[in-house]
Amino acid sequence: MKKLINLPGLVVSEALHGMQAAHPDLLKVFFDPNYIIRADAPLKGKTAVVSGGGSGHEPMHGGFVGRGMLHAACPGDVFTSPTPDQILAAVKAVDGGAGVLNIVKNYSGDVMNFEMAAELASDEGIKTESVVINDDVAVKDSLYTQGRRGVGATVLAEKICGAASERGYDLKKTAGICRAVNESSRSMGMALTSCTVPAAGKPTFQISENEMEIGIGIHGEPGRERLPLKKASEITGMMMDAVTSDLPYKKGDRVILMLNGMGGTPLIELYLLYGEVYKIAKSKGILISRKLIGNYITSLEMQGFSITLLKADDEMLGLWDDPVLTPALRWGI
Amino acid sequence: MKKLINLPGLVVSEALHGMQAAHPDLLKVFFDPNYIIRADAPLKGKTAVVSGGGSGHEPMHGGFVGRGMLHAACPGDVFTSPTPDQILAAVKAVDGGAGVLNIVKNYSGDVMNFEMAAELASDEGIKTESVVINDDVAVKDSLYTQGRRGVGATVLAEKICGAASERGYDLKKTAGICRAVNESSRSMGMALTSCTVPAAGKPTFQISENEMEIGIGIHGEPGRERLPLKKASEITGMMMDAVTSDLPYKKGDRVILMLNGMGGTPLIELYLLYGEVYKIAKSKGILISRKLIGNYITSLEMQGFSITLLKADDEMLGLWDDPVLTPALRWGI
Amino acid sequence: MNMVTIDKVKDWLFALSDIYSENREYLTELDSAIGDADHGINLDRGFSAVRAEIEKMSSGGVQGAAGQSPDSFSSLFKTVSMTLIKTVGGASGALLGTFFLRISQAVKSEKEMDGRELVSLFEKGVEGIKMRGHAEEGDKTMLDTWLPALRAMGDAASSGGSTGEILSAGLKSAEAGMNATKDMKALKGRASYLGERSIGHLDPGAVSSCLMIKAASEILR
């Protein structure tokens, strides 16, 4: 295992120390339990927006804490959902009296731990709402299982809900827009290589030089299928087909698109892929109105990428354009 | 070789097509010869700032074209300096009558090709100045050779000179601040893994599971020495010692710091490293006034990082803070 | 019938800490195949913390995580629950935390119980797992170990078996249930995202639960 770390067990807390040292103007980090809040939280009367999940997906979520986006993030151990006490502490720290929206990715662990935290918060008289993100079209038969995974749409939802809170949307309305974002988002990911969980010390899966995993999630878990490695144009074609055949859109609709690197993919490849995505979107009559190209929701050092499309209405586009100032996303300020 | 590409020979031009599709508001891409200019170039009466070099270092340089930074970038083939005709075309496209500053990294190929381009430009009556960046302290005996490599300081120089141009600095003054930035910058890099040049098809160097290369450049070339892999704290210590022992600073001096990922390093590790860098800087009495943490000057998918320190005066800090709007660097707008 | 004393329960919990530490890699490897490669790491972290917490409580005067003395089953199980909830994370943290929480709420005896009470406590705990995770038998989760084990334990208890006999019967069915997960397609938990590809691998939680029952059958008998 080749990692720039001190001890596998210390990765998360040491990285959090680094974040605190790097961004004291934007955020405050707490330890035991670990959580990150906006430097100016709680914001009186504003709906607080909280998210969290396993670490190893950086910049998500800690890198999205700040003005116009998350009020708090709860980083669990690498790929391990945060614990209820941790979430509760974050929720309490940022509640400004107007309640807290929890944005939760659809994994058993995340859902259950956030559920337990919400029960505890309600015991303490804090209003919370949870929206579970489940945008990953790679998951088949989702009707018969616990459904789809939550992936890229989480980033878009965090941005849009953060802006909604900034504009003064109340809890119900913020949760409403979060659900709307989730409902009109679809994602799909793929990987060329595995990642290595630091405490595990070896790659989560083995994959040979001429293979790829299509339909992976963000935890190094196997994907929908393993295929021979193909050209970028073919891979992008497969993924765009999967995403758009599930997205409720019609010609001329506008989307916010995220072309996301899994952590180890060089930017030159992401731009090359964007060229393919752009051509396909055009041929399908989809208008890419806004975009993110880069590493936003990663799987440690995995090579690969994901595509997220959000069919956006005027309200979402407006909220998207609102100023944001976080370690990983910034505009208008 | 595992890459998200179509054909090795097409990587650069297809990525440029992607950039054009992604950022039509910020930049215009030209092909044969390849160069990228600000969408609003030429800017009449403003000193134009141009840079370029091999591709494979993204976002540098193309990702830094835009308001407040580069007027043009000339991307060569992967790790191969651009050609004189390419540079000349870019220079001609952005010259607003006030002359052009070329920011050149100190590699024989870059220096010679920019030199030839400058001769051609002068034949066409365009005033140019070139500043050669050479901040890499990993290079020993630089007095007896062609000197040090240009690495991370290039990014800082591009930002600061772009702002200087925006403020109306003339060519001489813009070149002057560029030289000043170079003179008070020092960098050092290291790698855990090699990268693979697409057209070469296999890793540039072999390195075993428990080794690292210290003092690498940005082209997968071997470094100063190969050592057993160490803890993040020790690696950071070695690198900070090398950088600060060469940096003309005294206690209390302010620096702009760039902690740069080589392309394949996950952000969680970069933040962990920043925690170490921060402690060391503090113990040495160096004040980190501004910082960049992320992938800015990369070597394809290489895992590793570099540290750049620029001892900055008030003018540099002010120029640094000026608004910038490019694909890869944005604030204040 | 042999009584299950509070000291035996502590021994069991300490043994689990050893067992999960020894099986950390194995469980993580099982989780690599169909999950995210952290199950062994999670349980090792959680049960080491449980051990430390119990030792802290037992070293006189110091209060447990739940702010209670360690000298009753209910406070002991509450401490285990709280510690797991705070340190494990993931699906197993929520589920095992709930398991021990339900047990701590249901336990009637203070320092000794018989095999029948133990079985009824396991039943309450597993109800908690079902409530929390909305999974059923056949979904390829830890429930596929627990549910057959509980049925066998219940049968043995109602036909008057000793504590040892009850637990041995439970273990036998637990092992069969665990092994049966190999051919199942996962419908809950992280493995469910794999669909058909989850077939052919043991469920890591089913295995770790079987290890828990095995240790119980050796120590609580």
Next chain:
Amino acid sequence: MNMVTIDKVKDWLFALSDIYSENREYLTELDSAIGDADHGINLDRGFSAVRAEIEKMSSGGVQGAAGQSPDSFSSLFKTVSMTLIKTVGGASGALLGTFFLRISQAVKSEKEMDGRELVSLFEKGVEGIKMRGHAEEGDKTMLDTWLPALRAMGDAASSGGSTGEILSAGLKSAEAGMNATKDMKALKGRASYLGERSIGHLDPGAVSSCLMIKAASEILR
């Protein structure tokens, strides 16, 4: 003395395109050891373009990159120079581009020259390399192939050797010079950043220049 005709020169340039294509991997591998793994790729790209350009020029009427007819040495060499400058990039693009540019400026004959003129042209070309790169013999660059080769060619020419003899003498010294780069510490070019670690590897540019001279000795004789 055998004359060097314009057709022979074209054959030489075409041969170089084959040779650099065949040695693309080898040269790139040499560049991996002490550089950035692109030398073979650069030369292959450049000389394929040279071939294409000459073929375009030769297929009647079409003008070369320099906007000139291909039927004189000066226009042919100018075309080679411009094509290399535009397509190779890197250090070798600038250096070889300058090499052929100087030759195109110095050449006096139109369609045939003798061995002595060829040597003097190589001398002019190499002066261009020195001027452009500021390197000297012993810096572990292509000059370590060229400079001994030029001395040997000069000697053979002044002692009245045939074109073939001149070029053979040059090749022998070129090979010795190339091999000598193995033990040198690089002082110019990308390899110079490695310091001591550059020792023990052949310089890729020295090797590619030797291949150029070898092809000349076989074709221009």
